[in-house]
Amino acid sequence: MEPEFADLIPLFVGEVRGRLERLAELAGRAKEDAGAAAEARRELHTLKGAGRMLRLVPFAELCHAAEGILQGTRRDAAALLTRVTDALAAMVDTVALGGDPEADPALLAALAGGPPAAASAPATTPTPAPPHAPTVAPASGEVRIEAARVEALAEGATRLRILARGSGRIVTRLHELTRLADASLREAQPQQALAALAAALRGVEAEADATQTRLQRAAEQQQEALLALQVQPLQGLLIALARHARELARTLGREVEVELSGGETRLDRRITRDLEEALVHIVRNAVDHGIETPEARAAMGKPHAGMLRIAAVAAGGRVRLTITDDGAGIEPADVVEAAVKAGRIERSRAAALGRDEALRLLFLPGLSTRGEVTEVSGRGIGLDAVAAAVTHAGVDRLRRDDVVERDGRTLAPLGGRLVPFAPLAHLLGEEPAPVQLLLQGVHAGVALAVAVDAVERSEEVLLWPGGRALAGNPLFDGIALLASGEPVGVLSPQVLAQGGNGRRLVAAASAARARRLRVLLVDDSLVTREMERRLLEDAGFDVTTAADGQEGFAALAEKRFDCLVTDVEMPGVDGYALTKQVRAVPALAQLPVVVVSTHDRPEERLKGLEAGADAYLAKQGLNAAELVGLVRRLAGA
Structure with a gap:
């Protein structure tokens, strides 16, 4: 990684992980859903652009190769896209740790048209799994928070400051009333003064009550907002578990398909963190103990690839996580025999155990049904950790009450x-x-x-x-x-x-800034948008950003700009459509438009100019001086 891009790595990692979650979801539908395939191609295109901007060549090349399989009719496109998503996620992990991502020649060959069976078949000689399972998400002290939540906290802090000033006014009035009371006691006939003092105190009391109520409500709202930051969708966790299952299956010489559902379910991130290790253990057990080898499954008339289902469901204030597989299952007699051999239960007592009691023995520390110790299993460390984690998470702390008057x-x-x-x-x-x-x-x-x-x-x-x-x-x-x-x-x-009676506070207008060239920058990639914004702002431009064409067109309706710089491939309204919309509005017809795209083919340049763009630049090797000079020239500066 080049040093000049070091400060952009957190932005890159955060954006790409979010897009890979979406890509993993689309991979499961791309085979049957043309819309999902098209969206997946757009995501890959955006990822490629972000990789090229940071000069991560292997990352960008893999994205480019994957785009091609979604434009054709390959039957193995969905399976390859899943492999690509896993590989890109591994590259991002490497970048996050300060390393340089490396390409997978076998995967690139498969994408280029190699035999699908050879590309996806497990190794004939399984390599040992790593002693420790990879973490579901790289350890980090950073948490991604939506901008809207940050703005809400800022609004709440403003409300609290306003109410604090109101409390200060009440204290000032009480000091004044104290001095008035002292003066009243020195008068010859204090009754009239005391009556006025009592009336004033009642006014202060009413104001104090109202302020206290508003302050309490504001503090509660701020607390709710802070607590809400702890809640996150489970999609990232589920995708990481699926990735780990596929990696482990390849290591063990097995085949597994993973089906995910309920990724939109939200859970407190602290509970998620506590359960991560337990869920990894369950997935490892399902792949290692449950799902058979392809040969064994074929002999039993099962599909070669085992099915692992990971589901999250929210109901009644609780979240239920379910992991199931279509493997051989657990034989209670084997569990009992392992417990007897481990000295955890006497054979005479074991004979009287029912099925449920026998299965509960699996949660004892150090108990394993494996006859030998491998890098993956056999030490009896797993389900006991699961039991401990679930108990620690405290899943029964929520409750439901009736609506009350x-x-x-x-x-x-x-x-x-x-x-x-x-x-x-x-x-x-x-x-x-x-x-x-x-x-x-x-x-x-x-x-x-x-x-x-x-x-x-x-x-x-x-x-x-x-x-x-x-x-x-x-x-x-x-x-x-x-x-x-x-x-x-x-x-x-x-x-x-507030029952429909409140109004939002209107923020005071910011002080007018000195007249500078106003540039609207539209790009759906956070990394690309940030890099181009820095280039333009360093040149003295007043830059407003938008994440897609629709948001960009809305910005044009709200504010006057001197130049529009836009990406091409974006969800919804793309750069070409945005340019055509701009040219169709008389008030915007003369606005200079610069298209900055990942594509550098002549036909793409012609397409941009036909849409009404004044200039077309390629993202790869984007020259800051060229972009700045072009904007200045077109804007008439």
């Missing part, structure tokens, strides 16, 4: 306390359905519980300012476009938590 308000339980609750239909002025669902959650520092008629689906959207359509309606934060293109109103969680 208190002091004229309807409240619902959330996070161990009661929070404001309201049916959404009432807030919208409609009649609620006879049976409703209760949604509970924490968003932007606000705890809330809302009853809805139904939940159609979950969809990630881009929030747009409401404009005139929603002006004056505090119930909405803005509008969003669904994947279908349909606009919908986005409810304000702050208002929902």
Whole structure:
């Protein structure tokens, strides 16, 4: 890794791991779903661009080779894509540790068209597994936090500072009243002065009560926001477990297909951390003890590849993690015999054990049904660690309560306390359905519980300012476009938590900055976006960034820019489509547009210019002086 890029490594690692999680999910659907295959190709293209920007040649070459298999009709494309995802993840781990990633010649050969069977067949002579299983995720003191959560914490801190100043005013007034009381006692007829003092004290009391209530609510909201940072989706953990299962199977000369579900389920990261080792042990046991060799499976009429299923399900305030395999299973008699030989139970007592009691012996320390010790198993270290980890995690600490009425308000339980609750239909002025669902959650520092008629689906959207359509309606934060293109109103969680009576604080406008050339930079790769932003800002430009074409076009509607610099391949609205949209708006028709793309083929350059771009640059070997000079020249500086 070149020293000049050292400070970008955390950004690269964070972005790529997130994209690899998505790529692993798409790999399972790419064979049957053309849309998933297309999205996987876009992800690989973006990853390739990020790798090239940091001059990680093996990483970029592997991404490029993998793009090709998704454009063809290879039957083994999905299996190869899974291997590519595992290899890219290993490369990222190497980069995170300060090393240089190396290419896998066998994998590159398979991607280039080598015999699929040879590429995917297990080694004839299994190599010993490493003594210690690789960690599910590299140890790190860093945690990825969504920008919205950071903004929520900042808003909460601002609220607390405002309320603290209010408390200071109350203290000042109390000091004044103390001096007034001292003066009243020295008057000849203090009754009138004392009456005025009592009235003033009542005013201070009312203000103190109101401030204390607001302060308590703000502190609780801030605490909820901080606790919410501990919750993360399980997708990354499940993908890492699947990767470990495949690596172990290859080491043991076995074949395994891994099916994942429930990756969107969220769990406290502390519990996840406590359970990681236990889950790795279970996966190792499933592959080593459960799934048979391909020859043994064929003799039993089973598919050559064993099936390992890892699922996460959230229900009733709990998360259930299930790991199952279609292997031979556990023979209770073997477990009992191992326990007797290990001296953990007397043979006379063992004979009276039922099936469930016999299987519970597996959780005893040092017990193994293996007749020999290998690098993978045989020492009896595994399921006892699983039992200890599950006990330590404390999975039964959550509970559910009924919605209650208190002091004229309807409240619902959330996070161990009661929070404001309201049916959404009432807030919208409609009649609620006879049976409703209760949604509970924490968003932007606000705890809330809302009853809805139904939940159609979950969809990630881009929030747009409401404009005139929603002006004056505090119930909405803005509008969003669904994947279908349909606009919908986005409810304000702050208002929902306050029963629809609150309004969000409007931040003061920032001081106007000195006039500089304004550049809008659009790229879906965080690493590429950050590198180009630095180049442009170092040259003195005022740079605004956007993560895709839709977000970029929205920025153009909100602010005037002197130049647009855009990537090509992005989800949703790509660079070509964005350029065409810009040219179709009279007010933007003269805006200079620079396309910066991974592609450097003549036909791609022509396509960009036909869309309306003024210039086309290749990301590979991007020259800072060339980009800066081009922007200055086009912007008329």
